[in-house]
Amino acid sequence: MTHRLPIAAALLLALAGPSAAVAGPAPLAAQGCVGCHGPEGRGAGAVPALAGRDAAELQALLNAFRSGDRPATIMTRIVPGYSEEELAAVAAHFAGLR
Amino acid sequence: MLLPALLAAPALARAQGQARLVVVGGGFGGASAARFARMTAPEVAVTLIEPQPRFITCPYGNLVLGGLRDIESIAFGYERLAARGVRVVQDRALGIDPVARTVRLGGGDTLGYDRLILSPGIALRWNAIEGYDAAAAEMMPHAWIAGDGAQLRLLRRQLQALPEGGVVGIAIPPNPFRCPPGPYERISMIAAWLKRHRPRAKILALDAKERFSKQPLFQDAWRALYGGMIEWVPGNVDGRVVRVEPGAGVLETELGTRHRVDVANVIPPQSAAAVALDSGLADRTGWVPVDFRTFEARNAPGIHVIGDANQPGPMPKSGFVANNTAKQAVASALAALRGTAPPEGVYFNTCYSHVADDYGISIVGLFRPNADGSAVEESRDAGGTSPRGDLPEQRRLEARYADGWYESITADMFS
Ligand SMILES: Cc1cc2nc3c(=O)[nH]c(=O)nc-3n(C[C@H](O)[C@H](O)[C@H](O)COP(=O)(O)OP(=O)(O)OC[C@H]3O[C@@H](n4cnc5c(N)ncnc54)[C@H](O)[C@@H]3O)c2cc1C
Numbered sequence: 483m484t485h486r487l488p489i490a491a492a493l494l495l496a497l498a499g500p501s502a503a504v505a506g507p508a509p510l511a512a513q514g515c516v517g518c519h520g521p522e523g524r525g526a527g528a529v530p531a532l533a534g535r536d537a538a539e540l541q542a543l544l545n546a547f548r549s550g551d552r553p554a555t556i557m558t559r560i561v562p563g564y565s566e567e568e569l570a571a572v573a574a575h576f577a578g579l580r
Numbered sequence: 581m582l583l584p585a586l587l588a589a590p591a592l593a594r595a596q597g598q599a600r601l602v603v604v605g606g607g608f609g610g611a612s613a614a615r616f617a618r619m620t621a622p623e624v625a626v627t628l629i630e631p632q633p634r635f636i637t638c639p640y641g642n643l644v645l646g647g648l649r650d651i652e653s654i655a656f657g658y659e660r661l662a663a664r665g666v667r668v669v670q671d672r673a674l675g676i677d678p679v680a681r682t683v684r685l686g687g688g689d690t691l692g693y694d695r696l697i698l699s700p701g702i703a704l705r706w707n708a709i710e711g712y713d714a715a716a717a718e719m720m721p722h723a724w725i726a727g728d729g730a731q732l733r734l735l736r737r738q739l740q741a742l743p744e745g746g747v748v749g750i751a752i753p754p755n756p757f758r759c760p761p762g763p764y765e766r767i768s769m770i771a772a773w774l775k776r777h778r779p780r781a782k783i784l785a786l787d788a789k790e791r792f793s794k795q796p797l798f799q800d801a802w803r804a805l806y807g808g809m810i811e812w813v814p815g816n817v818d819g820r821v822v823r824v825e826p827g828a829g830v831l832e833t834e835l836g837t838r839h840r841v842d843v844a845n846v847i848p849p850q851s852a853a854a855v856a857l858d859s860g861l862a863d864r865t866g867w868v869p870v871d872f873r874t875f876e877a878r879n880a881p882g883i884h885v886i887g888d889a890n891q892p893g894p895m896p897k898s899g900f901v902a903n904n905t906a907k908q909a910v911a912s913a914l915a916a917l918r919g920t921a922p923p924e925g926v927y928f929n930t931c932y933s934h935v936a937d938d939y940g941i942s943i944v945g946l947f948r949p950n951a952d953g954s955a956v957e958e959s960r961d962a963g964g965t966s967p968r969g970d971l972p973e974q975r976r977l978e979a980r981y982a983d984g985w986y987e988s989i990t991a992d993m994f995s
Contacts, residue, residue: 513907514928514946517900518985521992527984528977555966555977556930556942563946563962568926 606630609699609887
């Protein structure tokens with residue numbers, strides 16, 4: 483692949499790369515959630531906040547949606563599309579935000 | 581810190597110190613991309629090109645017609661994006677040169693980029709319906725591209741001037757088009773307004789299709805809430821509008837039936853926006869083929885095309901998808917600049933529709949690109965529509981959650 487990026491700019495990116503990725507709202511699976519749960523998971527109107535909550539609590543809620551134990555208008559249609567690993571990463575991500 | 585030293589290095593030409601991400605279009609895809617880029621890659625220079633001083637959302641425009649919202653509540657400025665460090669250029673992109681990697685602007689400037697995110701939305705295919713051109717739209721509004729809000733205001737004024745017992749005609753295009761459930765939410769919201777203010781008026785929905793998004797849910801609700809007010813005519817019983825006479829208020833269908841209506845809302849067939857066509861990015865279908873792993877245009881490396889302009893597939897042309905895939909496009913653009921692999925894609929959509937003030941329904945879809953990025957596949961484990969049946973609490977809650985979605989997604993674009 484050829485990228486016509488000036489060498490200096492490529493260098494800058496290479497230097498800033500990994501730390502920027504950690505600072506940002508990775509993983510990308512979480513970006514589906516923020517469409518309803520607010521930017522950075524802060525909550526929006528009646529949709530509950532996810533940011534800063536205990537990761538284990540979030541995962542327990544997600545598991546309850548998956549099993550159908552927790553009645554919901556929409557989360558039961560969302561959770562089964564993601565793998566356990568994806569949701570664990572998403573829960574950890576939101577738990578780490580405040 | 582190494583960065584300042586590097587930036588000051590004499591070998592650096594001024595414009596080359598920072599990688600340049602240029603975003604064309606400040607709507608659902610573009611504003612989301614610009615904000616996300618600032619949040620995740622502060623070292624990259626982000627420029628947003630958008631001709632309108634503020635953005636009026638198509639979503640919730642139907643609620644304006646229903647009298648549930650006013651236009652000011654669905655308008656957003658670019659100030660906060662600018663405060664985040666996005667350089668906002670109020671201008672129109674006229675053309676893109678993918679080889680020189682430049683964008684030509686209406687004001688005469690030419691901007692260079694290292695990666696381009698293109699999210700210009702749709703164009704209306706004038707005269708695809710005979711007689712329906714820009715002039716006709718001043719009499720028979722489409723209100724399908726928000727622009728400065730004039731189309732939505734016009735349609736609202738026309739509804740307010742509708743005589744009691746009058747007929748509102750709505751022409752609905754074949755697939756693919758912007759927002760599959762949108763016309764049916766519009767029918768619902770107009771019905772909600774008429775029920776209150778012109779209870780004997782009728783809605784005649786002339787559709788080019790036989791089926792539509794969330795159809796059973798919409799039709800259940802129409803029966804329950806609006807009685808005989810709504811007549812929906814599918815394509816196979818002569819629903820397809822092929823010709824209009826704006827002066828006479830006539831919508832003519834395939835078999836020559838002439839429907840005279842008092843207000844006509846014509847939603848015409850669509851394509852990718854002009855700048856995508858003029859830059860040679862679209863194929864013969866009028867949409868831009870992309871690699872669904874990165875949203876890079878098939879025929880123009882370095883240009884990521886997101887939102888309604890890219891090639892249709894199982895993902896609907898929705899604001900949610902534009903917002904969501906904007907992030908994959910930005911992450912892929914940054915990865916390409918760093919020489920690393922793009923992240924694995926997982927794309928998400930929900931379209932909420934308001935059928936009445938306290939009555940919401942939804943459809944969910946989860947999508948992943950296939951191995952070579954030639955298509956996206958919809959998850960069979962997730963998704964689907966709200967359940968059918970007499971479920972007032974589910975409907976009431978979904979209307980409120982829809983408001984939460986709207987607040988959320990617009991904040992993810994403009995805050
Ligand atoms: C009535 C209605 C209801 C809808 N409801 C919903 C809903 O409830 N949920 C949902 O998810 N989606 C909904 N949608 C769909 C949603 O509006 C679109 O899918 C979404 O706007 C697509 O985003 P985009 O970035 O591709 O285009 P847009 O959001 O239209 O943004 C394109 C921007 O690019 C600018 N632009 C165009 N050409 C140029 C140029 N040459 N140079 C610079 N800038 C340019 C335009 O001014 C515009 O601001 C609805 C649509 C309609 C019509």
